[in-house]
Amino acid sequence: MAESWSFLDTFEPNFRPLVVIELAKGTKEETIDWFTKRIVDKKANGGAQLLVKPLVTENGNENIYLVGASHLRLLLGAETVGLVKECNDNSMRTFTYSSRKTFKDFADDNHNFLTMAEGQYIIKHELENLRAKDEKMIPGYPQAKLYPGKSIVRRLLTSGILVQIFPLHDREELKKLRHSWYGQIKVGYQPLDEIRCYFGETVALYFGFLEYFTFALIPMAVIGIPYYVFAWEDYDKYVMFATFNLLWSTVILEVWKRICSIMTYRWGTLLMKRQFEEPRPGFHGVLGINPVTGREEPLYSSIKRQIRIYLVSLPFVCLCLYFSLYVMMIYFDLEQWALDYHEENESNFSSLMLFVPSIIYAVVIEIMNRIYRYAAEFLTSWENHRLESSYQNHLVLKVLVFNFLNCFASLFYIAFVLFDMKLLRQSLATLLITSQILNQFAESLLPYWLQKRHKKRMKKRMCSLKTDVDLSLVEQINLEKEMGTYFGTFDDYLELFLQFGYVSLFSCVYPLAAVFAVLNNITEIYSDALKMCRVYKRPFAEPTANIGVWQLAFETMSVISVVTNCILIGMSPQVNALFPDSKMDLILTVALVEHLLLAIKFIMAFVIPDKPRDIQIKLAKLEFESLEALKQQVRATDMYNSEK
């Protein structure tokens, strides 16, 4: 490979901008010179060997730079990041430059072999891996310290010199995608492969999950409707519905793993090797020798982190949980007050007032969730995790626990302390519907409206009346750099997770929840699609092979819902009437059924293979080939060494 880099020429006539770098206004000239030189410089000199062009605007401020790369450079970068592509024989293989001819659709002049999103991902990877050599600081900024091996871009970001890096939209492609995604009224699947090409695997997988989950809820919704319509109150019907729901939720979560592996195999991410994880940008510490890599880098004692986690974060989370319970008790006081008021006055107004506490509480829950989210992010970042994955796990855990309690505590209280099934049904409905409306509004419609207003103002200022597509590059970039940043799929999954809770935790009390969930998800697909295409900056593609910790979260929720549903059924007067004499029999029966259901769930999860058979065979084949290749390679290297 070493000499292949010399093929590369930094100059290419048809420069295609892929990524935008925005520097802070008034960044020193010497810093800009040094940084752009490092980006353009040859690999051998420690550069990234990319192409850079300043964006010339009419008002002449030169703080925006466009980054691109030659076709050859992108192909070599694809090898570095370990992209997996389809071969001519329809198998998926890790792309290498030397075996490029064996890949499907490869031709030296086919610049569409790599999608634009892949190119942008490669450039992001190369920029982030631009590392300091012997610089002690960023030229012009003595306070921005560097040490050998430190990522330059990360230091520029943390010291505020670099404002943002974002990938450019491809307006032609986006228009096509929008049209096939939500532009036409039609019944059908989302164009997941196109979404993946444009936004990357993480986003496509979210939409895939959302769609799958919506379809999976339809049977529950269909079975739930007659319960509502005919007001079935028989014990056996409820038990049947709950049992179906509980087993069904296990089946859908297991089947999702299979569908997910089929999709990610096709996309190549199922086969991508895990890269060695570098410290996350925000990580700081005292310079020392990393025992794993032997490199000099900041170290932070694990004990200090444990102390921060267990002595600060944990008590804080507990306090928040307590506060959330306290708010819940206030809600119940309000509820009681509203009831009393209604009984005293008996007017239309007073019967409307009955719903007010629930609605207020739902709004308060949403607000508390959002405030807590910021606190959790601050705390987790203060815990100073070395790896992004560990940061994410701690953040997800904090947020999930609080959101779970905050959303469901009142329902648990009503169900298992007040034993008021009517109130439970009513609260569940109010909470579910209010939170769905709030979410749809806060998540997409509000930002969309703000964005629309901003765009109009921009257009007026530019005094141009061109249509969307004909915007010049300068205008496009000026528009896009002001757009909000999409912070990943976390909130979207969280919303689905809580919805799953509303549907499954008390499914035997309120079968209609699934219907609302399905309706919400259908509009959710459209509003999320709108959000991705219209409201936010294009996000960098992020290769991923599964939905990660969310799979576990959904599975945990489905286990908890077995417990709650069994208790609810066990407490129902109909079931109690079946055991008039012996409460002992009731205990044993309910416990038996619950444990039987749990056992069936675990056995089902165990028996249903996570990957379909043909994917298993394909993976085994690749593993076999790589073992064989390794043997060959060891032999070849030995031969090479012995010839020397």
Place this chain on the structure above:
Amino acid sequence: MAESWSFLDTFEPNFRPLVVIELAKGTKEETIDWFTKRIVDKKANGGAQLLVKPLVTENGNENIYLVGASHLRLLLGAETVGLVKECNDNSMRTFTYSSRKTFKDFADDNHNFLTMAEGQYIIKHELENLRAKDEKMIPGYPQAKLYPGKSIVRRLLTSGILVQIFPLHDREELKKLRHSWYGQIKVGYQPLDEIRCYFGETVALYFGFLEYFTFALIPMAVIGIPYYVFAWEDYDKYVMFATFNLLWSTVILEVWKRICSIMTYRWGTLLMKRQFEEPRPGFHGVLGINPVTGREEPLYSSIKRQIRIYLVSLPFVCLCLYFSLYVMMIYFDLEQWALDYHEENESNFSSLMLFVPSIIYAVVIEIMNRIYRYAAEFLTSWENHRLESSYQNHLVLKVLVFNFLNCFASLFYIAFVLFDMKLLRQSLATLLITSQILNQFAESLLPYWLQKRHKKRMKKRMCSLKTDVDLSLVEQINLEKEMGTYFGTFDDYLELFLQFGYVSLFSCVYPLAAVFAVLNNITEIYSDALKMCRVYKRPFAEPTANIGVWQLAFETMSVISVVTNCILIGMSPQVNALFPDSKMDLILTVALVEHLLLAIKFIMAFVIPDKPRDIQIKLAKLEFESLEALKQQVRATDMYNSEK
């Protein structure tokens, strides 16, 4: 590597026999010639390049062959099987011949660098990988078909030409090991590292687990004694004991994983790469192309196997379970009859008779377990699994389910149908103690006595009065080839698993069970050690990194025991007296406690890392190095290719 093989000379003056091959009497001359030639032949010609010598006995039957290998051949074999050894810098690395100088204690003339057990493992691996080239059948036996790539040794075994292959004991080493293991009366740990050197990792890990488990039971036993001595019957004390037991069992299983990883890291097996799994010897089918390897080999349709599993094995297992329950009901009839008899007669004899049904039942259970074991082996082998691992999993599952029901069904029946705690305690004690005595007898003492008798007869026949150590090689081999074969650790783990069930499932009823378990395990260590050293043929060493499916089995048992103990406590009159008015509260409290305990268990299992921090760092370091090396190697190969 290719030319390193040419260093090898098949002739070596000091031939050390490592493995014994016993052919069937009257094996044709041409077969023997062909087979020994293939063993001795150069690697390049498809041979195993080992050394072979016929054992010349006085009566001249030449059906026993000794296999050895030169020191160099063993080192190259160590590289092939991927042995991991300690380096000079105390890190563990995969052994390669080219880097041999960096390994601890390596010297070209140090023939003890590889232990004898490792040498035997390498020879076994090489023999099993001796594959047919263009032979269509085994010479002299047209019915024993071969096809390219078929393991010759496996075909010889399945067609009965090869009687057995077993590794030789090293009488000097064995004497030393015996002395430090059980030869002296002392309090202390077992010499696990020496056991591992002599018997391999699988056996050492079993003894490690047995020892660890015994120590782990001591706190339970110590806490259990006062309950028995002072006849404590308070509700709170039982709850405390049960809670302690349940959490303790989670802790010990989690800590075991850590201890196991420390041991197997030291032994190198934690780092050993999984080799590509070849079909198991008994697997048969129609010749076809394997979709994974692309090689011609027997294929067997997965659907046919599924049909055999679900339409034959599953019903058979269910039938056996039903039969076991039927036998249990007979036992209860007997029990009732004994009770009636005792009430009628009231004599010493009749009170002894009270114990007879339990003892008979315990014996019947043991017998049924053993018969079922054969049936399960037959069925699983008939299911025709392609891989040994899949065969083992199906066998373990069948055996575990039956043994679990067979051993514990009567206890469950007594506890949750008869509600007779006194009878439960008595049955538990009888079952536990009887099965322990039976096991110790059937497993080691009986075979030991048979072996002893056989040895005496042998000695008499040889008319020699030499001591054990001075036996000639011929005598030693004649002795060893008649010894029983050790079929692996399955039965030993199964015994521990059932014991764990007796201790934990009803721990709040019979705290003394842990005391018996500890006492049994102490003698078990000695009797198992005796069995390994004196009764059985030396087993081939088998590298392993953990106790595999047994970890899961023990964890499942500890989950089940949470459930049983909570129900037992919930049903106790003392607890019922606490909730005189509301059975509903009782239900909720018991369910709450149970689920809380289960949740704590899962959280503990999640929070306690499976590997200690220093092992984690060492593993991460190795992974980092291998990723770096891969990059280097790709570069080197490219350079080599481009130079050509």
